[in-house]
Amino acid sequence: MPILPRRLAMSSAAVFTIVLALASCTADATPPASGDPAGTSLVIGVADEPASLDPVLGYAPLGAAQIFDGLVEHQAAGTLRPVLATALPQPSSDGRSWTVDLRDDVSFTDGSALDAAAVVATYRRVLEPGAPLRDRFWMLGAVTAVDQDTVRFDLKQACAYFPDLLVLGIRAGTPDAPVGTGPYKVADWQRGKRLVLTANKAYFGTRPAITTVTVEFLPDDEVRAQRMRDGKLDGVGLPARLAAPFAAIDGLTVVEHSSADLRAVTFSDRGPTADPAVRLALNLAVDRQAVIGSALAGEGTPVSLPMPPALAEFTEPGARIDYDLVRAQFLLDAAGWVLGSDGVRAKGPTRASFTIGYPVADVVSRDLVAAFAAAAKRIGIAVTARPTALTEPLVDPRLIAFGDPFDPDPALYPVLHPAGGDLAKALDAERATTDPAQRAVAFRALQRAYQAAPTMAVLVAPRHSYVMRQNWNGYQPVVDATGTDHTWGAWWNLSSWTPR
16 A cells, blocks of 8 residues: 655754754753753743643544554654554555554553553554544544554555554543653643653653653743743743844754645635635735744744645645736726725625634734734735634634645645535545546646635744753754644654753
């Protein structure tokens, strides 16, 4: 069975540059935020707090959960390596069955042994009706224990990226008190405030040199930046504009990660954005390079199609929606959207105005919506920004983030397939094959169809900025996904860091 080739998550030159920059710093290490002079404790600040620590409920979807291990895990270069498995999973000749042999020296932190029954129990919960990850595991038909140390996954149809999904953490315990096999275990979780992890002394792998990790949940970007300035954090993810000044402070470094994190404005099927002419005109009106300068402090990549540049093997060369104000205005004129005396267009009783929701306290989202609104105004469309709390119902149009650093399907299918037509046809075609070349053909057809009739306005792929105290070795860059939690990005391999 053809297997999708693994990709480099970051060019070797980029990795060398960042590692060299960190290694060349000669400033004396400043005391960590914990006050621990030995550097065995570390405090990081993140924007997103998980609703649950249960992997089956969506915790750490890319693996790297620290308190759980998967059968395999992603590496910085985009490859997989076995963790709870003795070797990488092996497919049957038709790709419809995958067999995994388990290590026999692993225990959960409650003392119970890892066996096939624990793995089967985890994955069967994924398949339960209403399970949050059921759509992500759309291809999985059944999971069975062949014997105590062997598990077989039977698929409804072959899937090229199925091994990537086996990073799912295996847990014992209950959803409210999950127990893992990872290098850390939960010592304390004060919801809305912090999560404290301590080293698992019985870990089967190399035990962490950093024995205590405190994760502070700080959704407000400005608050996280101030905590870092006050010396209360050892590391933090920040918008580029807030991160940049820290590069001038001795003992701190700022690093940038490329990302598969696409930011886009969705369109509603009601009101002005239901009109295909308005949708295309709004895409044409956005000068994405200028947006990067105004909203991302220059740290990002202009993207107009829903394919992350990080997944270069699936990108359609030359396909994009270029900035073209003249064409945007022509399309609106031809579609009957007449410019009014107030500078806003209308078509009959429908005024060309709408509101965009975005996450409250998210500086990047705020600035992206402001830049989009300014672009829309230039072609006679009025856009109002609406900060939205996480507890509020989703609104359309809204600013969304989507993207997967390992394969396009998990992110694109739920976003684009509901639109039907050629987009759905292309996504169905890529799922019907495991051949890398045929999947690339399908994804490129999707991009061409989207270019002609966009269903949203893709704006940029931001680079993710991190500020870190230079007290530890072991940091490795990866291609980021969406979100800024503590299980990926700069912190994905935290358990292997060592004090300087």
